[in-house]
Amino acid sequence: MKKLTVLSGGMGGAKFLQGLLHGIATGRLPGVSPDAQVSVIANNGDDWWVHGLKVCPDLDTVMYTLGEGIDPVRGWGRREETWSAKEELAAYGVEPTWFGLGDRDIATHLVRTQMLEAGYPLSAVTEALCRRWLAPRYGDRLRLLPMTDDRVETHVAVDDEASPSGLRVVHFQEYWVRLRAAQPARTVAMVGLESARPAPGVLEAIGEADVVILPPSNPVVSVGTILGVPGVRDAVRATDARVVGLSPIVGDRHVRGMAEQMLTSIGVEVSAAGVGLHYGPRTAGGVLDGWLVDERDRAQVARVEEGGLACAAAPLMMTDHDATAAMAAAALDLVTGR
Ligand code: GDP
Ligand code: CA
Numbered sequence: 221m222k223k224l225t226v227l228s229g230g231m232g233g234a235k236f237l238q239g240l241l242h243g244i245a246t247g248r249l250p251g252v253s254p255d256a257q258v259s260v261i262a263n264n265g266d267d268w269w270v271h272g273l274k275v276c277p278d279l280d281t282v283m284y285t286l287g288e289g290i291d292p293v294r295g296w297g298r299r300e301e302t303w304s305a306k307e308e309l310a311a312y313g314v315e316p317t318w319f320g321l322g323d324r325d326i327a328t329h330l331v332r333t334q335m336l337e338a339g340y341p342l343s344a345v346t347e348a349l350c351r352r353w354l355a356p357r358y359g360d361r362l363r364l365l366p367m368t369d370d371r372v373e374t375h376v377a378v379d380d381e382a383s384p385s386g387l388r389v390v391h392f393q394e395y396w397v398r399l400r401a402a403q404p405a406r407t408v409a410m411v412g413l414e415s416a417r418p419a420p421g422v423l424e425a426i427g428e429a430d431v432v433i434l435p436p437s438n439p440v441v442s443v444g445t446i447l448g449v450p451g452v453r454d455a456v457r458a459t460d461a462r463v464v465g466l467s468p469i470v471g472d473r474h475v476r477g478m479a480e481q482m483l484t485s486i487g488v489e490v491s492a493a494g495v496g497l498h499y500g501p502r503t504a505g506g507v508l509d510g511w512l513v514d515e516r517d518r519a520q521v522a523r524v525e526e527g528g529l530a531c532a533a534a535p536l537m538m539t540d541h542d543a544t545a546a547m548a549a550a551a552l553d554l555v556t557g558r
Pocket of ligand 2: 230
């Protein structure tokens with residue numbers, strides 16, 4: 221296999237990609253050529269505008285993580301960060317004070333916003349930013365594509381007694397960063413998704429791939445958003461590539477983040493089997509050929525198989541690059557039958 225395409229969210233997807241690239245570089249992935257090309261189609265439905273800057277959290281998490289610029293403790297933003305600009309904005313009383321961009325990170329956002337305002341599409345801006353972070357390390361063996369150049373912003377409805385509808389709709393960032401996903405999400409809406417067009421290269425990356433991988437990213441607000449861009453789900457359903465996913469739910473809990481809240485909001489059972497069957501087999505209208513669950517969820521394998529998917533259990537905790545590479549190998553094994 222020479223072409224691998226991954227539909228990625230932020231932290232979970234980025235960590236998986238680190239292990240995948242490590243596995244390729246060390247020859248540990250069955251049937252994958254050492255010079256294989258990885259195309260990452262990243263969710264950009266978490267995006268928002270703040271302080272006049274265009275923020276693309278998942279694109280930046282993937283870019284900084286794979287480019288070794290990420291803060292390893294926070295898992296987002298730049299390492300060796302300082303926060304003077306944030307403090308200065310707070311001193312002016314500028315809202316929102318709950319959302320911080322570090323000083324180094326602001327430089328990335330200035331470049332992105334200036335280029336967008338000069339008329340470049342987000343995909344071209346992303347390519348330009350990756351010339352610093354990814355090209356020196358991976359050359360043309362790694363490409364990062366936003367799912368769309370169009371504006372898509374995820375919103376979440378939460379309970380609000382003071383509102384006549386009993387609900388209040390907040391931007392995804394407010395739900396996650398300010399509310400810490402501590403309240404139930406009643407509904408999730410991706411504003412702009414229905415009229416978004418896949419960014420250049422997205423449909424080709426799916427159509428020309430040897431294997432398409434759904435990493436253990438959030439199935440609703442990461443992978444679900446990417447699949448929701450008109451044309452993307454159909455491309456995944458139609459590709460000659462095998463399509464395999466890895467469960468972000470382990471032991472009926474998310475490993476981190478808010479997949480539990482998001483799955484509940486769309487009425488999907490919070491379990492490895494629940495997510496696999498939600499994606500569904502390509503033979504019955506879904507997007508997968510195979511689904512890998514954690515060894516703790518081995519008892520769910522039969523149910524997933526009955527639902528029409530190849531399924532296996534393996535350790536799915538991304539504790540280090542070797543463990544994650546082994547996960548990628550097991551996922552490829554499942555659908556390529558080596
Ligand atoms: P986000 O955009 O930063 O939320 O990141 P993603 O959507 O790419 O990934 C979030 C998902 O990664 C969560 O649902 C987690 O449960 C999952 N996750 C994080 N670490 C691990 C891990 O070590 N193993 C597994 N199986 N899932 C993980
Ligand atoms: Ca995200």
